[in-house]
Amino acid sequence: MSAHDEPLSYHVAVRSLCEFTARTGDLDHRFTPSPTAREGIAGHALVAERRGDDYQSEVPLSGEYGPLSVGGRADGYDPATNCLEEVKTYRGSLERMGGNQRALHWAQVKVYGALLCRERELSEVTLALVYLDIATGRETRLTEQVTAEELQAFFIEQCQRFLAWAEQEASHRQQRDSALRExxxxxxxxxxxxxxxxxxxxxxxxxxxxxxxxxxxxxxxxxxxxxxxxxxxxxxxxxxxxxxxxKTPGRRLALEALTTLGVAREGEKGALPLRVLELLARDKACEHPDKACHGEACPLASGFYDRLPMARQAAVDRGGLLDRMALREVALEHDICPYYLGQELARWCDLVVGDxxxxxxxxxxxxxxxxxxxxxxxxxxxxxxxxxxxxxGMYSASLDQQRTNTLHRQAPPALGKPLGRVARRWRELLGDVDPGESGSRKSPAYRVLDEPPRRMLNALQQASSAITDYLGEHPTGELAELQAFLFEALHLCRLAERFGEHSLFDVARHGRGRAVLTLRNVIxxxxxxxxxxxxxxxxxxxxxxxxxxxxxxxxxxxxxxxxxxVDSPFASHQLDVRTQRAISTRFRHRETSVGPIVATLAEQYRRTPGNYLAFFSSFAYLEAVLGRFRAEYSDIVAWAQTRGMREDERQAFIDAFVPGGRGIGFAVLGGAFAEGIDLPGERLIGAFIATLGMPPFNAVNEQLKARMQARFGRGYDYTYHYPGLTKVVQAAGRVIRGPEDRGVVVLMDDRFTRSEVKALLPSWWCLEEHEGEKASTATSTSRE
CATH class of the missing domain: 3.40.50.300 (P-loop containing nucleotide triphosphate hydrolases)
Known part of the structure; x- marks a missing residue:
């Protein structure tokens, strides 16, 4: 709904109107996943192609009821048969569609029918729901002959149900805008x-x-x-x-800033009539993670749409900051799911804070x-x-061979054939089986495919349809792995439909039966x-x-x-930035660099004791330096980031940086402690950075470099140079957090003295070069 046209004029789309007024019963996501938007468009086009020459697609229709304006585009109208169609694409078994979902579809086509009859002065019309199976192209057609009088009555009923809410929303909009002007x-x-x-x-x-x-x-x-x-x-x-x-800390900062601006918390009356929604991921908001999202399994899904109106009204009446706790409180008061209440409120809140x-x-x-x-x-x-x-990451997808084979072995008999077909396509893809030729061949450990693997994608589509049907018929049981595979397979297939020069398909072998197929977005x-x-x-x-x-x-x-x-509020005298030009952290110099790095850490710590962070390019590098440091300087407290740290372990690492404390925390550049953490004042007085932060020179990044070079003419910079220096500056930014802070950053690599590297460092830094202890003689190469 948009209410910025006239003070007393309200506009709502047909679909939004019906979703508000005609949804009842349980929350049920078993008839999923639905086709993509692109699949839906293709399906609608296919239906239109099958109709006569006079068939009209995407028919714009609108009408009014009092101050309410309703509009949208009907999928199709055939004047020869006087039939108005609403087309819905689906996958799986249509019999599994819930009755409440079907009722919603009928409501939409009836509203369109009312608008059509009024606009074209028809006395009656045939309404048709056309369900198109996206996999087979088969249509299921449901029709009903309805008079204009009946449709007008239905239209008025929906508008009356919505009108009070529309008036409320327009009033809220006026109050909100008036307050924001002041x-x-x-x-x-x-x-x-x-x-x-x-x-x-x-x-x-x-x-x-x-x-x-x-x-x-x-x-x-x-x-x-x-x-x-x-x-x-x-x-x-x-x-x-x-x-x-x-990340989560960014959301917290935004919510705190909004309360500073006057947004009310916890239902209190605030000076700012603004609805702010904190949008969470499902796993963060779910009350019953062990239950499926439908009424037969979860009590908060049972009758969800019947109780949603009161919960929705309670939430907007409360207004202010609808953060995680407020949303949960309102939802549980009305016995509905907090996550899906949040999804609904995203339609009606002025500001959404989320990922x-x-x-x-x-x-x-x-x-x-x-x-x-x-x-x-x-x-x-x-x-x-x-x-x-x-x-x-959002526009990439992968398929794991080992996981596929395990699922094939453990899957129920009904899924053996489609999953077996996927397993065979794996062998073809890897060259273990060469269709049409005798013998076998082996592919290299890593290769980029010349084109999308069509046979594999077809097998995945067929397996997805079979799994969707199976899950609908077996709503209970140990199905988590099947569901996970289903969504991964569909994600890969959907992205494959949009394959282009922005992405590549590659296959990496990590041993027998342990290959990974990846559709990798690079641009x-x-x-x-x-x-x-x-x-x-x-x-x-x-x-x-x-x-x-x-x-x-x-x-x-x-x-x-x-x-x-924006000019920095910090002055160069606040941050002592030093470069150690005699140290090289290039991979071939790693072993000889450990000693000079350890000496640099200890020297700076002895000079100015306090809390420091030391960043390295990998856990292996970190562990090598940490082991040597502890052996030579056991009196200096040191703690380290480890692989796969739990949330409580990450918090313990941060909590070790106490005001007035002394020690060095070892971390990986680009990891959890290189950005997004705040250690002001004496909690952190310095950082050591023993890397340029560049991604590793491997086959994947070299492919990315080639794509960058072809598209932008800056392959090396866009793949290695710029991303690496961004990580360095972010890590160094942990040291100075406020106008009173003082600290030091030691950049340990000779390449930090190069002009093209300096140009990407903050302009307010004043770099001071130090020779330090000779580590190795660094020579430049085209890959440095």
Missing amino acids: LRFPHPEFRYGQRPLAEAVYKAASTGRHLMVQAPTGIGKTLGTLFPMLTAMPRQQLDRGFFLTM VNHYFDVSAMLFALTQANAWRVAVLVDEAHDLVERAR PADFLAPRLAASQATVLFSATLSPAHYYRDLLGLPVDAPWIE
């Missing part, structure tokens, strides 16, 4: 750099442009971006705002809602330097650009967001998208 900055003055940041964000929202901002830690970027976005909402008629983060995947992922809900409701949205992306790798821009285009303005901000052309190219930003750098 919103004032919550502190007497801006921090250094915060005002130009806020002005740039406001200008971007006002002019409908995307913006990249490189702003140092410590100026209050979260408040400095949220405040101008909120003030721009009424002036630019923005319907929604999304604050997207990479970047909620807008940028393949099936991102916030992006889908934005398109379906034609919202005008502003998007803020925190720690945006991480979006390149996060997006690559996320092609997927992200449509999501950026759907927003009125997107602001991507981070302490490390340079060079600008790298992020424009890989994130799909327009070539004219502005990039600004």
Whole structure:
């Protein structure tokens, strides 16, 4: 719904209207997964092709009931037979579709029928639900002859059910916009750099442009971006705002900033009538992780849609900050699922705080809602330097041979044949079986495929259909592995439909029966650009967001998208940055570098005792230096990051950095402790960085480099140089967190003295070169 046209005029899409008024019964996701949007479009086109020449597709229809305007596009109308069709694509067995889902579909086609009869002055019409099996192309057609009078009565009933809510929402919108017009900055003055940041964000929202901002830690970027976005909402008629983060701490900071701006917590009456939703992943919000999401298994899914209206009303009446605890409290008061209540409230909240995947992922809900409701949205992306790798992960998929074979052996008899077909395709793919030729051949340990493996993808589609049917018929039992395989297989197949130069297919062998097939996205821009285009303005901000052309190219930003750098509030005298040019951390020099690194750690610690972080390129490198350090300097306290740390172990590592403490924490660059943690004052007085942070020179990264070179002409920089230096600057940024902090950063590699490397380090740093103890004679190569 959008209420920014006229004070007393409300608009709602037909689908949104029916989802609000016509959904009843249980929450049930057994009739899933549904076809992708692309599959749905192809299915609708197929149905239209089968109809006559006079058949009309995507018929725009609209009508009014009092102040309520209802509109949308009907899938198809055949004037020759006077038949209006609603087409639904599906996979699996149609008999498993719930009655409440079918009722929703009938409601939609009836509303369209009412609008059609009114617009074309028809006395009656044939309504048809057309269910198209996406796998076989078979249609199941349900029809009903209905008079215009009956349809008009149904239309009025739906509008009356929705009208009170629409009036409430429009009133809320007026109150919200009025309050935001008067919103004032919550502190007497801006921090250094915060005002130009806020002005740039406001200008971007006002002019409908995307913006990249490189702003140092410590100026209050979260408040400095949220405040101008909120003030721009009424002036630019923005319907929604999304604050997207990479990690949980970013969400917490955003929620804290919003309470500072006046958003109420815990149901208290606040000065700002703003609904803020914290959107969580399912595993974080689920009350019964051991139960399936349907009414027969989970008590919070049983009767979900019958109790949803009261829970939804209670949530919006409460308003303010609907964070994890508030959402859970409202949901459990009404005996419904907190996760799916949150999914519903995303439609009705002014600002959503959540992970970047909620807008940028393949099936991102916030992006889908934005398109379906034609919202005008502003998007803020925190720690945006991480979006390149996060997006690559979103648009990549893999299939594990060992897992497939294990599932085949353990699967029920009904699935033996389709899973066996997948196993055979594995052998073909790897060359263990060569169809059409005698004998066998072996493929190399790693290779890139010239084209998508069509036979494997077809086998996966067939197996997915079989598993979907089986899960529908067997809703209980040990099915977790089957479900996991199903979603992984479908994800791979769906991404394969959009295969292009932005991605590659590769196969890696890790031993007999242990290969992995990967569809690897290397250039996320092609997927992200449509999501950026759907927003009125997107602001991507981070302490490390340079060079600008790298992020424009890989994130799909327009070539004219502005990039600004906010001056740092820190002075060079606060941070002593030293380079050890006699140390090389190149792989071939690792062994000889251990001694000089250990000596450098001890020397700095003796000079200025306190808490330090030491970063290394890998756990193996970390462990080699740590072992030597403990052997030679056992009197200096040292603790280390380990592989696969649990959440409580990570917290214990951070808690070791106490004010006034003394010791060195060893960590991996790019890991959990290299960014996103805050250790102000004496909790951390220095950092050692024994690496340029570059990804390893392996077959995968060399393929990525080739793709980058072909597309952008900057293969080495885009694959190795820029990502590595971004990690270095992020890690060094742990040291100075506020205007009173003082500290030291020791960069241990001779390459830090090169001009092209220095150019990517913060401008306020003042590098001081130290010879140190000679470690090795470093020679430059084209791969350094």
